[in-house]
Amino acid sequence: MNKISYDQLKETLYSEKLANGLQVFLLPKPEMAKTFGIFSTDYGSIDQTFVPLGEKDFITVPDGIAHFLEHKLFEKEDRDVFQDFTKQGASANAFTSFTKTAYLFSATSNIKENVTTLLDFVQDPYFSEQSVEKEKGIIGQEIEMYNDQPDWRSFFGTIQSLYENHPVQVDIAGTVKSINEITKDDLYTCYNTFYHPSNMTFFLAGNFEPEKMMRLIKENQDAKQFEPVSELKRRFPEEPDRVAMKKNVIEMPVSVAKCMIGIKEQTDRSSDETFLKEELLTEMLLDYYFSKSGEYYQELYEADLIDNSFQFETNIERSFGFSVIGGNSTKPDELAERVKQMLHGLKEKKLTEREFTTMKRKKIGQFLRAMNSLEFISNQFIHYHLLGIDLFKVLPVIEELTVKEANDFMGNWVDEDRISVCQIVPEQG
Incomplete structure (x- = not known):
């Protein structure tokens, strides 16, 4: 485990790259009552065109699939993961941006249990045809709601005026039409490609002992099997320097x-x-x-x-x-x-x-x-x-x-x- 001290900020950061490729960073702050954990993948709404894990050719998936995946990971066959965090005294959330998807929790107790829950639920996907179809209706309503908000429309309207080809111009949630094209197989393709530990980062800050916490995370990861992975290949369209519309x-x-x-x-x-x-x-x-x-x-x-x-x-x-x-x-x-x-x-x-x-x-x-x-x-x-x-x-x-x-x-x-x-x-x- 590496240890770096930043004297100017009076912080000490512990880090290790695990055998499966996961980057773990621990920032102990014993003066804090709260602990905050975030498990993030280098995968966001703009990553539409890529080579899937184990394949050779590029594919393009429907708009909004990264955000769709974020929603679906909380739902398991027998429960909603939010309830697990609530029982352990934690507040959990997630977000999808243009470039990343992140799952997080904050808590003042049961830190080990909440860390384990965070790692386990993100690394245990469950998608069924029925649940995917149900989610389309929920996210469709979310998209319609945002489309009715002037602030949101002006923000994305500005990006759309700036970018002609780059997928940053597409709403992070996609469109009602694009999410209706998403299948269970699409979700697994994107999950298996982008949620490999080698493409992910785990960061924890707060009140814990770094040596014990690192050992807990390593044991958790060592107990799981992941396919060997080659370098991730993504592709973005050529984008002119000028704006798309004045x-x-x-x-x-x-x-x-x-x-x-x-x-x-x-x-x-x-x-x-x-x-x-x-x-x-x-x-x-x-x-x-x-x-x-x-x-x-x-x-x-x-x-x-x-x-x-x-x-x-x-x-x-x-x-x-x-x-x-x-x-x-x-x-x-x-x-x-x-x-x-x-x-x-x-x-x-x-x-x-x-x-x-x-x-x-x-x-x-x-x-x-x-x-x-x-x-x-x-x-x-x-x-x-x-x-x-x-x-x-x-x-x-x-x-x-x-x-x-x-x-x-x-x-x-x-x-x-x-x-x-x-x-x-x-x-x-």
């Missing part, structure tokens, strides 16, 4: 319009550190200019173009990246033009050393505060681990950023061909 207008029964401005990010993936720096700089620039204390936020608010719903986010992964800025607006066209002008104007701006020091201090403060949360540590560790980055080395990278790097990045960040607008507008009578 403007996407969606009519919905809303009283106030929504306007989102999307940036199709072009992150340098030549090295893990360069990738991380560009992700951090993107987040820092958006925060500096568009957060409630930001110069541009104040301009937009005083011009009555935005309200308190105004927000921004960045999502940068291996095969795609985007940032979204916007919210409710009574003048959506004016808001879109003003934000685009602001973004283009950054090319001519130069941050001073003092301004950049302020940005860095805020980012460091946000990071250190977040590190008090087991949920943040666990989820972010998994996120960065899949990108080949150590979460506990993010802080030194922030500290090492220079104003020159920030200005160089800002000067090339935004391009007109990589900006699009999505608006949710009131239905026309």
Whole structure:
């Protein structure tokens, strides 16, 4: 078992790659009453085209199958696994993103039992024709519900305006049509390919003894049989640098319009550190200019173009990246033009050393505060681990950023061909 101490953060991480390929990371925090565990696979909604385990040719599966799998794994032939966690005093959940599926629990007692339950239920799939058909109705209702939510429609409408071919443009849950095409065999094909231990990560943070916990996990895994696996092959379509459409207008029964401005990010993936720096700089620039204390936020608010719903986010992964800025607006066209002008104007701006020091201090403060949360540590560790980055080395990278790097990045960040607008507008009578 490997042991790494991060003196700056006063954390010690234990890790081991098990014989079956599973990566296990343990972060003991004896001062915490709670323990948080997450069992994650490097498999999300964008992984539609791949070579199945034991085969040679690529196949493409229906949209939404990763999310469908997440739902189905909790249901066994004789019970619902949520009840097992509840009996053991734990709160359990799961989520599917573009790039991963994760199963998690938090508890203050019965930690060994809950760890065992988490490992066992994820590694023991049960799919029947009848239960798959039943699930289609449940997920279909979920899809319809989200399609009625303006916030969700504006978020995915923005991504669809940015991406022409990449599967990130497809709703994580799929469509009612696509999920109706899913079969029990499809689920087993995807499960056997992507849920092999060598494609998975287990992370536990909280109140436990690392040596005993690692022994428990190893014994659990040694008792199970897994097929030998070769390298996973996935394929994504060619995606142009430009956006798919400059403007996407969606009519919905809303009283106030929504306007989102999307940036199709072009992150340098030549090295893990360069990738991380560009992700951090993107987040820092958006925060500096568009957060409630930001110069541009104040301009937009005083011009009555935005309200308190105004927000921004960045999502940068291996095969795609985007940032979204916007919210409710009574003048959506004016808001879109003003934000685009602001973004283009950054090319001519130069941050001073003092301004950049302020940005860095805020980012460091946000990071250190977040590190008090087991949920943040666990989820972010998994996120960065899949990108080949150590979460506990993010802080030194922030500290090492220079104003020159920030200005160089800002000067090339935004391009007109990589900006699009999505608006949710009131239905026309």
